[in-house]
Amino acid sequence: xxxxxxxxxxxxxxxxxxxxxxxxxxxxxxxxxxxxxxxxxxxxxxxxxxxxxxxxxxxxxxxxxxxxxxxxxxxxxxxxxxxxxxxxxxxxxxxxxxxxxxxxxxxxxxxxxxxxxxxxxxxxxxxxxxxxxxxxxxxxxxxxxxxxxxxxxxxxxxxxxxxxxxxxxxxxxxxxxxxxxxxxxxxxxxxxxxxxxxxxxxxxxxxxxxxxxxxxxxxxxxxxxxxxxxxxxxxxxxxxxxxxxxxxxxxxxxxxxxxxxxxxxxxxxxxxxxxxxxxxxxxxxxxxxxxxxxxxxxxxxxxxxxxxxxxxxxxxxxxxxxxx
Amino acid sequence: xxxxxxxxxxxxxxxxxxxxxxxxxxxxxxxxxxxxxxxxxxxxxxxxxxxxxxxxxxxxxxxxxxxxxxxxxxxxxxxxxxxxxxxxxxxxxxxxxxxxxxxxxxxxxxxxxxxxxxxxxxxxxxxxxxxxxxxxxxxxxxxxxxxxxxxxxxxxxxxxxxxxxxxxxxxxxxxxxxxxxxxxxxxxxxxxxxxxxxxxxxxxxxxxxxxxxxxxxxxxxxxxxxxxxxxxxxxxxxxxxxxxxxxxxxxxxxxxxxxxxxxxxxxxxxxxxxxxxxxxxxxxxxxxxxxxxxxxxxxxxxxxxxxxxxxxxxxxxxxxxxxx
Numbered sequence: 001x002x003x004x005x006x007x008x009x010x011x012x013x014x015x016x017x018x019x020x021x022x023x024x025x026x027x028x029x030x031x032x033x034x035x036x037x038x039x040x041x042x043x044x045x046x047x048x049x050x051x052x053x054x055x056x057x058x059x060x061x062x063x064x065x066x067x068x069x070x071x072x073x074x075x076x077x078x079x080x081x082x083x084x085x086x087x088x089x090x091x092x093x094x095x096x097x098x099x100x101x102x103x104x105x106x107x108x109x110x111x112x113x114x115x116x117x118x119x120x121x122x123x124x125x126x127x128x129x130x131x132x133x134x135x136x137x138x139x140x141x142x143x144x145x146x147x148x149x150x151x152x153x154x155x156x157x158x159x160x161x162x163x164x165x166x167x168x169x170x171x172x173x174x175x176x177x178x179x180x181x182x183x184x185x186x187x188x189x190x191x192x193x194x195x196x197x198x199x200x201x202x203x204x205x206x207x208x209x210x211x212x213x214x215x216x217x218x219x220x221x222x223x224x225x226x227x228x229x230x231x232x233x234x235x236x237x238x239x240x241x242x243x244x245x246x247x248x249x250x251x252x253x254x255x256x257x258x259x260x261x262x263x264x265x266x267x268x269x270x271x272x273x274x275x276x277x278x279x280x281x282x283x284x285x286x287x288x289x290x291x292x293x294x295x296x297x298x299x300x301x302x303x304x305x306x307x308x309x310x311x312x313x314x315x316x317x318x319x320x321x322x323x324x
Numbered sequence: 325x326x327x328x329x330x331x332x333x334x335x336x337x338x339x340x341x342x343x344x345x346x347x348x349x350x351x352x353x354x355x356x357x358x359x360x361x362x363x364x365x366x367x368x369x370x371x372x373x374x375x376x377x378x379x380x381x382x383x384x385x386x387x388x389x390x391x392x393x394x395x396x397x398x399x400x401x402x403x404x405x406x407x408x409x410x411x412x413x414x415x416x417x418x419x420x421x422x423x424x425x426x427x428x429x430x431x432x433x434x435x436x437x438x439x440x441x442x443x444x445x446x447x448x449x450x451x452x453x454x455x456x457x458x459x460x461x462x463x464x465x466x467x468x469x470x471x472x473x474x475x476x477x478x479x480x481x482x483x484x485x486x487x488x489x490x491x492x493x494x495x496x497x498x499x500x501x502x503x504x505x506x507x508x509x510x511x512x513x514x515x516x517x518x519x520x521x522x523x524x525x526x527x528x529x530x531x532x533x534x535x536x537x538x539x540x541x542x543x544x545x546x547x548x549x550x551x552x553x554x555x556x557x558x559x560x561x562x563x564x565x566x567x568x569x570x571x572x573x574x575x576x577x578x579x580x581x582x583x584x585x586x587x588x589x590x591x592x593x594x595x596x597x598x599x600x601x602x603x604x605x606x607x608x609x610x611x612x613x614x615x616x617x618x619x620x621x622x623x624x625x626x627x628x629x630x631x632x633x634x635x636x637x638x639x640x641x642x643x644x645x646x647x648x
Contacts, residue, residue, distance in 0.1 A: 080434060
């Protein structure tokens with residue numbers, strides 16, 4: 001079977017999304033939806049869904065509404081999270097609540113969430129799997145809300161434990177990667193075991209990916225990542241590097257580290273924090289954790305036949321070796 | 325068949341809701357949900373769903389998760405609308421965003437919306453109508469968002485036309501009454517024609533009910549309604565009485581009326597507005613509009629057998645003759 005690569009699937013999805021922008025009355029409800037859809041992004045979730053579908057079916061056309069459903073869910077969560085975080089910018093452009101007002105961002109976000117389920121039901125209608133897809137998505141959606149709530153709750157703590165932080169990112173970000181793969185497989189007619197294996201693969205890969213992201217933010221080559229080095233530190237965002245360092249220090253050093261992290265924001269200087277990370281051998285530790293997740297992810301592919309799993313293994317390797 | 329009346333169904337639902345309060349991790353996501361569920365209210369939507377179900381099925385137990393779904397939708401919309409309206413109180417108690425913060429109200433509202441669809445899918449699972457119920461609800465949900473957006477858009481107008489105002493309340497409030505009845509019927513095994521007839525019945529009854537509500541707010545007996553007479557005027561809320569009066573006046577009088585409406589809020593005196601309403605024979609006009617909707621509502625019941633429609637007719641009569 002002809003398996004399409006990331007860039008082909010991404011282009012197919014982009015064209016579908018553009019051709020299916022929503023219009024309705026009043027247009028003030030739909031304009032913010034079109035705006036966020038046009039902001040771009042890597043479209044990782046819909047492409048993962050199409051990749052999974054493409055493992056069983058050659059023509060991905062019937063999976064496009066389901067791919068749009070997971071992108072709508074993702075954009076709904078960005079709209080609402082950006083209000084909560086009071087973020088002024090998203091992908092270099094004004095956030096929805098900044099451009100259209102807070103109320104529009106709440107309500108247009110609600111509309112995107114509703115459309116997500118409607119699209120899944122419609123995608124699954126012909127093969128009678130609409131209710132199954134939608135139930136899987138509801139379960140995942142609640143976990144994602146729990147992840148966002150955990151993330152907000154952590155703001156009032158000095159630091160969560162490593163395990164609490166990992167559970168938060170599992171719910172907040174990995175879960176949606178897993179469910180995207182699972183939905184694509186289920187829609188394509190995969191067995192429940194295979195679809196579940198893809199969920200677990202996506203979830204673990206997502207954890208590895210997120211930790212790698214936190215690492216590259218601080219230690220990546222700014223010319224390759226296209227982001228200012230140490231952006232998380234400069235914004236005071238407590239990522240995995242912060243959490244792990246904090247938890248391995250003795251209590252008096254924890255206080256010193258937390259204060260220096262606050263100072264780094266004020267002085268816009270990341271050097272004192274880098275010294276902490278180097279002393280803790282953070283680079284080595286993060287690679288170890290991350291490889292562990294990528295190994296665990298690929299172990300879930302053993303339940304599938306080799307021809308199918310090989311393209312996902314290639315994809316995982318390309319992600320593991322990224323430096324941007 | 326034994327048909328249960330409003331008070332019995334309402335008690336059954338109340339017990340079910342209390343016994344199924346949600347818990348999870350983190351609890352900070354679920355505490356606001358339990359709080360709004362406990363605020364009470366008349367539970368009109370779940371009871372309508374159970375009434376419709378009870379027209380075909382004696383035991384309403386299998387419909388309770390679906391009844392909870394429409395109550396969850398209603399409470400989700402209250403949580404988010406109260407943020408948008410910056411309302412401090414709901415049913416005499418603190419609103420969710422006032423008590424738990426704006427972010428909690430956004431996220432717990434999202435969780436209630438998600439649970440609404442999950443509950444409908446679960447309720448319909450046994451009889452294989454989960455996808456159908458959920459699709460009907462998604463369609464109605466989007467209309468309800470459109471209604472809320474229209475209501476917000478109207479704030480920047482001197483006044484919408486009568487037709488625009490009626491379309492707004494059809495979407496914002498009547499639609500959920502109609503879909504509650506339709507879902508109950510569809511779950512009970514009614515034909516599509518019958519379920520659709522119940523939707524139309526509920527939608528028109530809802531329009532009549534809402535206009536009656538606007539009328540009683542200004543002209544009702546405060547001792548019977550339990551609310552301060554003219555509450556809408558005193559809060560500056562432009563209800564149907566305002567909109568219709570504004571639209572029947574000549575332009576110079578419109579300006580005078582709008583100014584007096586603003587003054588009524590400042591002076592907390594409704595008398596000048598009452599004089600406008602009396603001069604326009606508002607009482608007679610509203611009764612005419614409202615009876616028109618109730619007649620239209622009952623005409624949709626002709627598609628059903630008489631034994632079934634009679635209990636809904638009794639219910640409509642009791643609402644038409646209410647004075648509180």
